[in-house]
Amino acid sequence: MIRQSIAIIIIFICLSVCSDASINYKVSFPNPASHYISMELEVLDITGDSIDLKMPVWIPGSYMVREFAKNVEGFVPENANKQKLPFRKVDKNTWRIYNGGEKSVVVKYDVYAFELSVRTSFVDMSHAYINGTSVFMYTEAFKSAPSTVTFIPHKNWKLISTGIPASDSSAWIRNAPDYDQLADCPIVIGNQDIISFDYKGIPHHIVMIGNGNYNRDTVRNDFYKIVDVCTQIFGVNPNKDYHFFIHHTNSGGGGLEHMNSSSMITSRNVYANPTAYKGFLSLIAHEYFHLWNVKRIRPLELGPFNYNEEVYTNQLWFFEGFTSFYDDYIVYKSGFYSRKEYLDIVFGNVKTLLNTPGDTIQSLTESSFDAWIKYYRRNENSNNATVSYYTKGGLIAMLLQIDFLAHTNGQKSLDDLMHYLYHEHYLKLNRGLTDEELVAAIETVAGKSYKDFMSQYVTGVQPIPYASFLEKSRNFIC
Numbered sequence: 001m002i003r004q005s006i007a008i009i010i011i012f013i014c015l016s017v018c019s020d021a022s023i024n025y026k027v028s029f030p031n032p033a034s035h036y037i038s039m040e041l042e043v044l045d046i047t048g049d050s051i052d053l054k055m056p057v058w059i060p061g062s063y064m065v066r067e068f069a070k071n072v073e074g075f076v077p078e079n080a081n082k083q084k085l086p087f088r089k090v091d092k093n094t095w096r097i098y099n100g101g102e103k104s105v106v107v108k109y110d111v112y113a114f115e116l117s118v119r120t121s122f123v124d125m126s127h128a129y130i131n132g133t134s135v136f137m138y139t140e141a142f143k144s145a146p147s148t149v150t151f152i153p154h155k156n157w158k159l160i161s162t163g164i165p166a167s168d169s170s171a172w173i174r175n176a177p178d179y180d181q182l183a184d185c186p187i188v189i190g191n192q193d194i195i196s197f198d199y200k201g202i203p204h205h206i207v208m209i210g211n212g213n214y215n216r217d218t219v220r221n222d223f224y225k226i227v228d229v230c231t232q233i234f235g236v237n238p239n240k241d242y243h244f245f246i247h248h249t250n251s252g253g254g255g256l257e258h259m260n261s262s263s264m265i266t267s268r269n270v271y272a273n274p275t276a277y278k279g280f281l282s283l284i285a286h287e288y289f290h291l292w293n294v295k296r297i298r299p300l301e302l303g304p305f306n307y308n309e310e311v312y313t314n315q316l317w318f319f320e321g322f323t324s325f326y327d328d329y330i331v332y333k334s335g336f337y338s339r340k341e342y343l344d345i346v347f348g349n350v351k352t353l354l355n356t357p358g359d360t361i362q363s364l365t366e367s368s369f370d371a372w373i374k375y376y377r378r379n380e381n382s383n384n385a386t387v388s389y390y391t392k393g394g395l396i397a398m399l400l401q402i403d404f405l406a407h408t409n410g411q412k413s414l415d416d417l418m419h420y421l422y423h424e425h426y427l428k429l430n431r432g433l434t435d436e437e438l439v440a441a442i443e444t445v446a447g448k449s450y451k452d453f454m455s456q457y458v459t460g461v462q463p464i465p466y467a468s469f470l471e472k473s474r475n476f477i478c
Contacts, residue, residue, distance in 0.1 A: 028152035035114035056133035056307035064376035069093035118256035127190025132183035162187040163260040210248035257290030286327035300432035316368035321393010406472040
């Protein structure tokens with residue numbers, strides 16, 4: 001109670017002191033071939049004799065400390081008269097500027113950006129791809145302050161794509177209401193191919209980066225189907241607009257969700273291989289489904305975000321695992337997979353888990369909590385000691401789908417649970433779920449207790465009795 005009171009006082013002080021504060025950023029690319037982003041940050045209406053600027057250590061959605069500060073160079077703070085201000089680095093990702101009562105500070109720094117992944121930033125002569133947590137510094141006291149970002153593109157780059165709202169004056173000037181939105185909206189600047197479609201009044205933009213063997217009309221139509229099936233589950237689409245960012249490479253893959261966009265990497269040749277393309281559509285469905293499940297329905301711990309250190313939750317088995325169940329299921333419901341193809345994928349996941357000895361060692365809640373040190377840091381013994389909250393979480397979702405249908409004679413399914421969580425928790429309470437609330441929601445929708453189920457297969461490590469669940473599914477088509 002004392003800690004809570006202190007926290008409320010601190011928040012009140014910050015809001016009082018910083019209510020008129022704002023941060024302006026200027027982002028330029030004077031020499032893209034060097035892979036550097038030149039940053040200029042202006043903090044206005046400072047109260048006090050010093051201010052701490054921080055670079056995040058992780059990016060939400062990818063639970064590993066990535067030490068983005070390692071790419072910062074040439075840190076120079078100045079006052080309004082362009083006089084250099086003293087500073088010192090107080091820890092690995094914090095720079096303390098001694099402004100001596102100055103109300104505004106301008107900081108210049110460079111960021112080396114040459115790691116092409118959905119979690120990092122990348123710059124070369126073809127384009128710039130920016131993830132906010134690897135580029136934009138912040139200050140704790142000003143995280144709720146609005147910011148204006150002015151982009152100065154290289155002369156050969158003509159387009160900018162991002163979910164950060166544009167100003168009335170220019171597409172190159174963007175306004176974010178707070179740091180969370182600034183950090184959560186990827187930015188692509190270059191000459192990307194943009195394929196757009198309208199979904200019930202909501203513009204969707206497929207941002208194609210690099211050459212790929214795609215057909216624009218096919219991609220547009222297929223993505224529309226994925227969006228439609230996802231939206232039907234929840235009954236409402238929360239977007240004002242949405243961006244799919246897709247990098248085409250010779251190899252590699254992956255995806256990351258955001259509040260009004262998603263980033264994917266895929267092979268430039270994926271569109272010509274029917275099996276690989278359906279797998280790619282599952283990735284699209286996975287990241288789009290995250291719009292609801294983790295970006296809005298979320299664990300209590302995941303927001304507002306602490307960018308300075310690890311944030312632990314027991315619930316990744318649900319938020320990533322259930323999304324993993326839904327990605328292939330959505331592609332199936334959209335008509336891309338036959339029933340046999342879909343069931344082959346399900347049984348493939350069962351086979352994977354049966355060949356994971358770590359399933360009897362690490363529970364799903366432990367796997368979720370330890371993602372920071374185990375899931376993203378695998379070694380030669382990982383399969384023996386750990387279990388994937390994606391794979392096993394997806395199978396738990398499948399078992400609950402079967403059990404919901406069997407218990408309610410086909411009247412309730414996981415769709416009802418997702419709809420309930422979105423409308424009864426996110427929309428009404430506007431906060432994350434505790435572990436207990438998540439289980440309570442499952443029981444409320446199903447109309448039965450899952451105490452034993454949870455203790456055996458989620459918090460415990462008992463082998464899953466697939467045969468008994470499959471027997472229940474005889475009368476129901478997945």
